Amino acid sequence: MNLKAETLSKIDEVITHYPVKRSATLPLLHLIQEDIGHLPPETSEWVAAKLELEPINVLEVITFYPMFRQKPIGRRHIKVCRTLSCALVGGYKTCATFEAEFKTHLGEVSPDGEVTVDFVECLASCGTAPVVLIDDELHEKVDAAKAKQLSDQIKAEAKKR
Numbered sequence: 001m002n003l004k005a006e007t008l009s010k011i012d013e014v015i016t017h018y019p020v021k022r023s024a025t026l027p028l029l030h031l032i033q034e035d036i037g038h039l040p041p042e043t044s045e046w047v048a049a050k051l052e053l054e055p056i057n058v059l060e061v062i063t064f065y066p067m068f069r070q071k072p073i074g075r076r077h078i079k080v081c082r083t084l085s086c087a088l089v090g091g092y093k094t095c096a097t098f099e100a101e102f103k104t105h106l107g108e109v110s111p112d113g114e115v116t117v118d119f120v121e122c123l124a125s126c127g128t129a130p131v132v133l134i135d136d137e138l139h140e141k142v143d144a145a146k147a148k149q150l151s152d153q154i155k156a157e158a159k160k161r
């Protein structure tokens, strides 16, 4: 697995927090996903070796939880809240705007590799719905017009690279 040195040391440290090694499965998967952006196929075997498990035990965890991604995502991750408060004030339209702007569909990498748009559940900012998380940054009151504005911003930043 091609992980950063920092991730590898966090992994070794996290394992020491648990009296039973297998309990570290979820934290390890989160750390790997944070580093690479998704969980590549070799993850099950690698984590299993670390935690003295069978690869199938790890694969079961990866496939059970929807927050784990087995496919790569775009450079930017746009997460649109679809829970009630956001849905009621246009969250679905916000999402459709991002999809149209980047010519992509939910959960897929846009053709330019720039973004993946996903729905997520409540982001705990219901009073400023619709809410969108772009990478780690929360954006509030994102109606279709603001979604277009944010898309333009992402495209402009991509051009500078």
Ligand code: FES
Residues within 6 Å of the ligand: 081, 082, 083, 084, 085, 086, 087, 121, 122, 123, 124, 125, 126, 129, 130, 131
């Ligand atoms: S419902 Fe969208 S942030 Fe709570």
